[in-house]
Amino acid sequence: MSLDKNHPYFRRKTPEEILHDISQSKKGKLKLYIGAAPGVGKTYKMLQDSVDLKKEGKDVVIGLVETHGRVETEAQIMELEQVPLKIITYKGKKFHELNVEGIIKRSPDIVIVDELAHTNITGSENPKRYMDVSMILDAGIDVLSAVNIQHLESVNDIVQQITGVKVRERVPDTFVQKAHEIQLIDVTPETLRKRLNDGKIYAAEKIAQSLSHFFTTTNLSALRELALREIADDVDERIEQISGDMKNGPYGVHEKILVCVHYGPTAEKLIRRGWRMAHRLKAELYILNVSSEKTFETSSIKEQKNREWKILAQQFNAKLIFEESQNRKPAKVIIDVAKQYNVTQILLGQSARTRWDEIRKGSIVNMIMRETSNIDIHIVADGR
Template identity: 55%
Template sequence: MRMLPNGEKRKNPEALLRQIKREHRGYFKIFIGAAPGVGKTYTMLRECNDLLQQGLDVVIGLIETHGRRGTEAQIGALPVLPMRQISYKGRAFAEMDLEGILQRRPAYVIIDELAHTNVPGSKNQKRYEDVLEILEAGIHVMSAMNIQHLESLNDTVEQLTGVKVRERVPDWILTEANEVQLIDTPPEKLRERLKQGLIYKPEKVEQSLKNFFRTGNLNALRELALRELADDVDERLEHYKWEHGIEGMVGASEKILVCVHYGQNAERLIRRGWRIASRLKCELYILNVPTKPVHEFDEATRKKLREIEQLAKDLGAEFHIEALGGRKPADAIIQFVERTGITQIVLGQSARSRWEEIVKGSIINKILSETRFVDVLIVADGVDHRE
């Protein structure tokens, strides 16, 4: 950090560019909740109606009321922009009209269901990518999503609730937001609203109460949401300290490495590594050490490798493939660790039997014995590997 003649610290050039970019783009606010029905869209609409009454140009680009009368009533006087019709496989689908919003150029636009995947034929694959374009045009955006749609929480949510969340957004979308507001409703009140038919239609109530809306599930999701928002506050504080040259940044010297193969555990390992790197505010590396050249892979393995690389990209991690070149896998990992200055390694539980590890040697033990000042985290896969 350079010093100015008057003794003040000069801002980091990257921080200055970041500030300039922020000043020229739209304001982005996300309303986030632990579950459907907590009141995210309701609150967002109410706040935007207040802005409308103040004389600001506010429109609805897309809203999902899910048939909830209370939410529909909150639309009030807000103008709703027409949807765009897209034809796909002989059917017509209604999607948000990105070009229409950019041409209309309102001061504020409401764009609900941030994690939505657009119909093929749309300009962008995901709705959050549409939002980023709108923000770059200088338009303020209000949006909403549930905590279970964050990419790094996908495995955790599935383990807690038994529900596989298909629609997801990368975690960094929260750091793109200028403001994140948690809409918190106690589980007991949420279940009562469900019983009253205020969230789903009557035929879905009983099933929902026994599955996703179990009290234990809702408590766990609520805790995840509260923790995520607490982490978001910490993240914003660290960015503020960095941009203003305040000393004492934590985690700057840490580097996390996740070693993955092509099994179902790969995504879970990557998300676990991202959670660690996010909390430490440090770099994340994803490493694959193939046992044969990539061009010899079958199509299924190539597809899996592309999925792993895309997930790493979505989470802002560096993805690397380290060819063996006559080395053992453990040696390739160790040399990568030494070359990049890794301080923590995340590995999946070995699928080898105890006898195989005795005969062939344990990769984990070799890494531990041949690296210094490197912590190793072993993530269990839930399968019994004992003979």
């Protein structure tokens, strides 16, 4: 539904917005194949679709595909042209990485780039493969790529809680949102375990350990549910964008979320949780750290944490705020910042204070509730 100029929410686009739309139209389109775990068939389906596109007259090439020795996947590759990989020597060993320059020079209609979350070897043009894909899209080439749900940045803590595994190779959700199409490749946990047992996912020596660790029925069921929920949210958002339904006004105009972090082990978890809330509510996200002269952390720990927070803030399009306490209680600083930015929701980690500390110094939550109104407070468990 389009809006006429008499509609209460009609607004003409600014020249900058028009130029942005024009530049976006010249970029390639990204299609993502997402699965709950390795072996669901993402790469196979991606190659199958590519062969069909080639038959329709599209110029399709392979930039990089990881077959992991799977016979069915390797058979699909035979029908498609492959751009030679880039060879990089690091510490006396040769590594094969995506040849971004070669792909752009070849200039196909569509290129297949597998393993989106991959970390490139030192000496590559970009540290991460999704950054390589961005360059290819900017060159006007469409990309088909694949990734597992556990590699999304915002679900990192949830996946670790489910599987006990900390996934180190991650893709920003903001990059995934750029995809023009997302397709879920879904199989039941029982089917996936059978594929693993039949040697269709990993080599024989890895099967027993995988079945009893990552590929348990419980883990796979939880990851599958997570993938289904994420894709459902994506579908809802796209329908909302297409329909242009603004009969109740713009969404999330007044929602602003403030995440309060300190130099502990749960800060990144809080930030990711805050982003998931902000994304669903279409709200602005703020990240606050309150420091004082009594902080006991070493400068190296603080510097490392600050770097991690800045990376996450950039990925999640959040404003990172460092505030000196200046003899104010932490709760007072949070209140002042919340009022300054018209915050509507605050996320706090589970308090590390003892009951005696709260009796002497007062509860942060109680103080915020006393001195503010219309602000929801969320307490997130440490998960330790």
